[in-house]
Amino acid sequence: MNEVIELLLKHRSIRKFTADPVPVAAVETIIRAAQMASTSSNVQAYSVISIQDPKLREQIMQMSGQQDYITQCPVFLVWCADLYRLSRAADKHATCDGQGEKPPERYADTAEHLLVAAIDTALAAQNAAVAAESMGYGICYIGAVRNQIAQLSELLQLPKLVVPLFGMCIGVPDQAPLIRPRLPLEGILFTDRYQLERIEQGIERYDQVYSEYMSERSKGKVSTPWSLQMHKRLTEPIRLHMKPFLQDKGFMKR
DSSP states (O other): OOHHHHHHHTOOOOOOBOSOOOOHHHHHHHHHHHHTSOOGGGOOOEEEEEOOOHHHHHHHHHHTTTOTHHHHSSEEEEEEEEOHHHHHHHHTTOOOOSSSOOOOOOOTTSHHHHHHHHHHHHHHHHHHHHHHHHTTOEEEEEGGGGTTHHHHHHHTTOOTTEEEEEEEEEEOBOOOOOOOOOOOGGGTOOSSSOOTHHHHHHHHHHHHHHHHHHHHHTTTSOOOOHHHHHHHHHTSOOOTTHHHHHHHTTOOOO
């Protein structure tokens, strides 16, 4: 154990913040730490938008399930997968060879490039989360920014090949919620192959632990097992608008 591991093992989502501001210098340090995350082929295929206008925050909050901590947190960031910048960089070299031949075909619209951009964004954001927590701040990811993703994209004036993936609240914690337990290690860490025989056992063990956690968190009102939550998750049509939106943004054409 060391300080970094202890910090990681204490992570929990914070949804209530004090009124203490987060200095601009601290935000910039957090983003610099994010930039040092691993990135596929150095494409750095993400952009971060800091939402400071209160009216804009309010609009985003209304679009994102009315989660009021979006408006209450000192810092709210929208993390975007961004291949527009990469495409513009490539434009500097998209000329004919002088003998009448066409420039080479571009492949920014592939599913692979979308995956690269999404992974780059997530890696950078998690670096930012760890950096923020190391400075004494709390964070909460907001996936609900995708609830009305087309409207949000228009609101933020995002060009083609830029997709808002999630938001992030940052601020001084004003709560100390329970740390949510995770799946048992043997249920996710396998050797040499995907070990099917471990799956059921891992689910059974986790259901018991998770039910106890939910009961403690709700003071005995709820004891829902994890598997039931996942059943409900997979039987709800969540954000079916994503595929046409991504295609409209210039992704997943091939």
